[in-house]
Amino acid sequence: MKEQPAVADGRNIHVDDEVYGHLAANLRPFIDKTENDVLRHLLGLDSEQVRQPVVATLPSAPAPAMKRWHSEIELADLLEAGLVKQGDALRYRLPRRGETVGAVVTAKGQVETPDRKVHTSPSAALTHLVGHSINGWNFIHEISGKSLNDLRNELNRRTARGG
Secondary structure, eight states: OOEEEOOTTSSOOOOOHHHHHHHHHTOOTTTOOSHHHHHHHHTTOOSSOOOOOOOOEEESSOOOOOOOOGGGOOHHHHHHTTSSOTTOEEEEEETTTTEEEEEEEOTTSOEEOTTSOEESSHHHHHHHHHSSOOOGGGOEETTTTEEHHHHHHHHHHHHHHTO
């Protein structure tokens, strides 16, 4: 396979699925907003250091289309992938209160709370249940025992591998 130098201006770099999967696995929620943020962190450039151009070599074969970024994956995507199903129970433990709250996944990939309100995201549902802003991707999917965030990471890894 013939290799060619990457664009030295740092604007366009194509990566294979394995590299993209590694980027996705190293995403720092609420810190990294783009793939570039993850790369800067992994390369030790996340401080205010002077940015120096880097020349790399990449295969000349076209890279597969970039997959959706981790934070763009929605509950409906987990539903479509079969990682969750309509009616699956979600729970979240509130240790300080000594209680657990729950909800269920709807057919449209939304979250229905026990008061029959339907929310467009896990975070909206969990915020409604606990009364303050909270990351709903920490809901535990009762069937798998995994957090929705772990299931989202699993889907991202599958997508990055092309399967």
